[in-house]
Amino acid sequence: MTRRTADRHQHTVTSMTHFSTISLATASMQLPVQDTNVPVSADTSSAGDWRELASLMLHELARAPRATWAFTEQIQPKADEEVPDLPTAEEPVSSETEASNEAEAADDSDAAEVDAMLAHLESELDGVEAPSAPLPDPWQARTITYCLRPAVLLTVIRLARTFVTLDAFAEAVAGPASLAVLCTGAPQLDKVLTKLLGRLITDADGWTKTAADTYLVAASDAVRGSGESTGQVFGALTEGARTAVERGSPVVLVAQSQAMLHPALKALAARIVQLAPLDREMLQVLLSHAYTAVSVDDDVMAHLPQDAVISRLDAESLTLALRAGDPVTALQKIAACIKPVSNDGPGLADFPLPAGVRGPVEQLVADLRAWQAGEIPWRDVSRGLLLVGPPGSGKTEIPRLIAKEAGVAVVAGSVAQWSSEGSRGSEVIKAMRGAFSQAAVKAPAVLFIDELDSFGDRARSPDHNSSYTDYIVTALLDLLDGFHGHEGVVVIGATNHLGKIDAAIRRPGRFDTVVEMGYPNHEQMPRAIKWQLAGDLPDVNLSEVAVAAVGMSGAEVAAMVRAARALARKDRRALTVEDLSAAVAAIRPPLPAEFHWAIAVHEVGHAIVGTATGLSRPESIAILPFGGVCAQIDASIIGRRSEIESLLAIDLAGRAAERLVLGQVCRGAGGPSTSDLARATQTAAALELSWGLGDSPAWLAPPEVAIAHMRRDAALRIRVGEHLQRAEAQATRILAANRPLLEEMAAALVERKLIAGAALDELTARVTMVVNSSEGSESPVVEQISMAQANSSKMLDYGPQVDSFRDKSGPQEHEGPA
Template sequence: MDKALTDSLERYIVKLQEAAEQLERPRTNEFRLTKRNLPAIARKSTTDFLAYCAMVALFRRNIGALSEPSCVAVIAVPSQWQLKDVHDAANIILKDKKGVKFCLHPTSKHKRGWEIDPAELLESGEKLIVFTQEGSVVHEDFELAATLFDRLAICDIRHLKALSIFRRCGTLTDAQAAVIAEQASERMEAIFRRDQPASRAAMKLLKAAKVGPGDERLLDVTKGFGQASVWAGALKNDLDQWRQGKLAWAEVDKGCLLYGPPGTGKTRFAAALAAHCGLHLEATSIPKWQSYKDGDLGDMLKAMYQAFGSAKQNAPCLLFLDEFDAIGDRAKFPSRHETYSTTVVNALLECLDGTEGREGVVVLGACNYPERIDPALLRSGRLEKHVRFPLPDALARGEILEFHLPSMVGDPALKEIAARLPGKSGADLERLARDARRLARKQNRDVDISDVRSQVQVPPPLDAKTLYRVAIHEAGHALVSHALMVGNIEWVEIYDNVESFATTVDANGGMFIERPARDFLTRWDLMKIITSDLAGAAAEDLIFGHRANWSTGNKGSDFASATTLAIRMVTEYAFGNSLYYLPGSVDMASPPKLWEDLPLRADVTEILQQQYQRAKDMLDGLKPALLKLADALVKHKRLDASQLKQYWPGSRKVALPQPQTRRRRQH
C-alpha cells in the first residue's frame, strides 16, 4: 500500500515538470525543467523540497511570462518562510542556467534608505526574479519594472504528504498536513525527522491549536467588562453586516487599543472576542517581535511582517498585539536607540496603514500605559478606538472562575464568592482556581466549593471604631462633592464584612458619583475635583485629629487621583504658577521623575495643600451634617441618592426605610 502511494505522489510531482515540457516552446529555454531526484532532495532538506515543489508549480503556471527576454518577476513568499530557503530551491531548478538573476528583497526601508540598488540589477537586461516577504513594502522601481507578480503557494498538502513518504515518516491525513502547512519553515526538520512519524508532531500541533469559536468555555465578552463589552457587541454587529455585503470595510473599526491594569485578562478577552465575532485569532506581542531569533532590527521587522502577513492570509482575522506600549514613542527614544526604535515604529505604521489593504483584519492592541505609545499609532485608521479595560466586575469574575473550574459552572455559591472578590484581576482568579484544583488533587477527588473557599482570604469584620472612621471618611467625600456640585452622587456605602461586603471596589467603603462630560474645564473646575478627592482624609483629620493610610495606600487612592490631576493642571493646562505647556513631560509611572522636577513639585504641593485645607474648612462649617450622615451610614451601611437628600444642608427630612426592609444592590 505504501509503495503504491509513493509511486502516486512521485508521479504527481514529476507531472508538474512534464506539463511545462508540453507547453508551446518558449522563446528562451531557461525555465524548461529537467528531472530531478526528488527523494534525494527530500532526504537532504525538508525546506528545499517544499520550496522546490512550490517553485515548480509557480514556473508551470507562469511559463509564458517567465520566458519573455526581459522578464522581471516579483514573487511574494509567505511570511513564515525565509527568502533564503526559496532562493536555494530556485538554484536547484535553474542550476547552470545563464541569463537569470535573483534578488532577496530587504524586509524594510531603513532611515538612510533602501539597502538595495534596483538600477544595478535592472540595467543588465537579464531576467530578474525578486523574492519578497509577503506583507512587506517593495521598492518602487521593482513595482514599476515588474512584468509578473505572483505568490508562492508553499506547503501544498500533496507536497507535505510526499515529503513524509520520502523521509520515511509515514502517511499524513489532510487535517494533519493542513496544520503542518501553517508552521514556520524552521520547524519542518523537527516535524519530518527521518524514520519518525510526522503524524505524531501533527497531533501535538492540533492539540495546541488556538481555541476555536465553538469552544463552550470561552468568556462572554458582551458583559462584565465595561466599555470593552460595549465595543465588542458593536464590532460583531458591524462584522456581520460586512460579511453580508451591507457594510463597507471602511465603516468597520480597523483597530482598537485596550488599556488598563495588568492581569485584568486582556489576552483571554481577545481570544473570546475572536470567537464571538467568528474571526481567526493571530496572537503575538511586541516583546516577542523584539526577541525573535537574534533580536536585531532585521529579525524584529521580519517577525512584525510575518504577523501581519499571516493575519491577511487568514482573514477575517483578529490580530492581537499584547504589550503594545513596549513599541514606545519616537519623541522620547534615547539617542543610542533612536535609529532602531524609529525604524520599528515607522514599519509598524506602514503595516497598520496597509498600502496593499488589510481588509478583514482587525488589529487589537493591549497595554498598561497608553501614554507611552507614539501618538501616530493611535490616530484614525490605525488603533483609532481607545477603550479602558477595567478589572472584572462581579458578573465577569463569576464567569472567569467558571472558566477555570468548568465542573462548577452554574454553582450559585461560586458566583457569591466571585461577588466578594472586588479588585481581583483575571490573573488573580486564575491562580485561585489553580490552587483549589491542586488541593482537590492532593485528596484524589473533584474540586468543590470548599476548595475554593479555602483559598479566599475573608476580610475581617470591622470593629465599631474603625467602621465609624470609614463612615466619617465617606461622609466627607459626599458632603464636599455635593456642595461643590462636581457630579451626581448615586450612592454611598460602607462595609462591615458581616452584613455588608465590598463587591465593586476593594475598599472599606465608597462614594459612587457620575461626573458629567465636559467639553472644557476651568481652573476652578479642576480644583473642585481635587477638593472632592481629598475630602475623605480631611474629614478624618477634622474629627479624629489625624487620618488613616487608606487615602494613600495604592495607585487608585484619593491622593493618587488628586496628585495626577494636579500634575496635568501644571504641565498640560498651564494652571500652575508658570504658563508653560509640556504635555507628556512627566512619566506618571515613574515617581522619582516627579521629585527631580523641583518647580513642578512645588506647584503640585501648593495645589494639594490649598485644596486639602479648603476641604477641611468646608467640613468644619458642615460638622453637624458630617456627624449626622456618618451615623446614618453606620446604621444603614448604604444610602442611595434619594435617601441622601435629607442629609444635605438645607434639605427637608425624608423617612428612611427600616434596615430589615432595605434591599442591597449586588454588582
C-alpha cells in the same frame, strides 16, 4: 577490513514518497509527463492550461535531483533483488558471487588488482587467507530515490496557477526592464520560491527564454539591514539591488506580502504579484502527483471544506498529511488541520465585561463573521481595538475570546517577546515582522500586541534611547499601515498606560476604538468568579463572596479560585462556596471592625464631593476585607483650571472627610502610585508643567513625567503643594455643608458593607452642591444648591473619560484606609 570498490548507485526521482519513480541513466531521464530530451516549443509555452506549466516546471526541477532544497534522498534495496550478505573470514566467496562481479571486474581491472594486492598484504599481516575475489558491494543492489519536498510541489502548483502560461511567466520575471514582487502569503515558502525561481530563471537551459542578468533576491535582502538610509529609495537598497535597478535589469523580489515590504521597495512601484491561493482544484492536481497509483476524483475531494478554508493549508501541515498511504486519509488529515477553531466551552457571552466594553468587542466579532460569510467587504470590518486597563483586567483574554467567537486564529507578541530574540533594533524589527507574517499566514486571524506602551513615545524628552524609540515606532507604524490593507488580519493592542503610547500609534485608522477596562465591580464580580469556576457550583449564590472579592483583579480572582480548589482537594471533597470564602479571607484577611467607620467616612467623602462638583457619579461604595472602594464614572470635561482643581478635590475628599469627622487623617490616601495622593500630585504637577494652567503657560513635560520634575525643583514642589492644600480645603467646605448626610451614609455603609444602584442614587440626590462663583480666586464665594436644582438646570455628560488629563482605565476607584 571492508572496502567499497565502486559507487554504482541506481538513481530514481520522485515528486513525493508516493510518486511514480523516474529512472535516471547516464544523461537521459524519463518523466511521466514528457521526455526530458524533447525541447520546449513556443507552441507549448502559449498553452492556456496552467497544469501544463506546472508539468514543465516539475520537469525542469527533475533535471537537478541532487538539489537538496527541492529533494530529499532515500536509499533502499531494489524491490526485485536481495542484498547479499558479506562473507565472513570462515566463508569463502561463492562462484556465483564471482560470476556476478565478473563484468564489473573487467571494467575496473585496475581497481581489482589494487584490491587483490591489499587483500594479499592484509592476509600476510593478519595471518588470514585472502579471498579469491573482491568482496561483493551491497550498495550495488541499492536504489537512491529523490523525493520532491511537499513545500516545493505546493509552490510549483501555486506559481503555475498564477501565471497560467510560460509566456506570461517569462514576461513577468525576465521581461525587458521588468520589476516584480512575487508574494507568497506564507513565510515558509519565501525561500522555496526564491530557489525555485533561481532554478527556472538562471539555471535552466534557456527553456523560459529569460534574460541571463535577472536580479533575483528575497525582498528582505534587497535593503540594508542596519536601517540606515542615505536617500528615500536608493539609499536604503543594497548595492546589488541598486545596481540592477539603475542598469535596467529585470528585478524579481520575493516577499511574504506587500504589507511586509520595506518603504523603499514600495517606492519602486513594482508590479505586485500575489501567488494564487490554494483551492480545491489545485489541491486535486497536487494530490494526483502525490498519489499516481490512485485516482483522485471528485468523490475523494468531497472531504474538504470550501476554497476559503483550503487556502489556509500551510506547507508543514501538507507535509504531515501526505505521509498518509492513500489520498483519502491524506485529505482527512488536511481537513482536520484547516477546520475552524472550536467554540466549545465558555465564550465571550460568559466573560464579565461592562456594557461599554462589550459593545465594540461584539461588533468586531460580528464584522469578522460577516466578512467570512461574504456579507461585507474587508474595508467595512472594524479596525483594531486598543485595550487600556491595569494589570489583570482581562486585556489578554479579550483577543483570544474574539478569535474563538469569530472562528479565526490568534497570534500574540510584545516588545519583550521580540527583544528576547535579539537586543538590536534590527533583530527586534525582524521578530516583529515575523509575528505579522505569521498572522498573515493564519488569516483570518487576530494579531494581538501586548504592552504597546513599551514601544515608547517619540514626543518624550530626548534621552539615550530616543533614536532606538524612533526606529522601533516607525517600523511598527509601517507594519500597521501595511496590514490595514491585508484582508483577514485584525490588530488588537493592549496597554496599562494610554498616555505613554506614541500618538501616531493610537490614532484612528490604526486603532479605531479605545476600550477602557477595569477590575470587576460588584455587578460583574459574580460573573468573574463563575468564569474561573468553569462550570463548577452552577446554582450557588455567589453574592456574598463577590462582595468580599470586589477590588480584586481578574488574575486575583483566578488565584482565589485555585486556592479554593486546593482546599477542597486537601479534604478530598467537592468544591463548596465556603472554600471560596475561605480563599478570599486568606488572600485578603478581614480588617478589624473598628476600622470600618474610618473606611466608610473616607469612601463616602469621595462620593459626596464627586457628586457635589458634578464631575463624577458614584457607582458603588463598599467596605472590603482589605479596605474600602468608591467606584465613580467621570464626566467628560473641557479641562479648565476650575475643573482640574475640582478633580483634585475629589481625589482628596477622603482625607478631608477623615479630618472633618475623625479629627485626623490616616495613611489610607497615600502609598502606591495608584493612591489618592499620588494621583492628585501627578495631576497638580501636570497642571503646572504640561497644560499651561499654572504660573507659566510654558510646556515643560508630558503629564506622565511631570511629577519627576518635583524632585529637583523646589519651587515646583511649593506650587504643587499649594494646589493640593486648596483642593483639600474645597473638599472640606463641600463636606461640611453635607456633614449630616456624610455621617448617615457612613453609618449605612458600615451596616450594609455595599451601597450601589438605586439605593446609592437616592442618597446622593440629597447632596448639597457647592459652586465657586468667582473662578480662580484664592477665597472663592460659596453658593449652595441642592442636587435636584442642579440636575434640573444642567445635564452632565457621564461617560468614559476621553481627555488626556488623566491616564484612566474605566471607572475611578478611590481606595480607603487599610
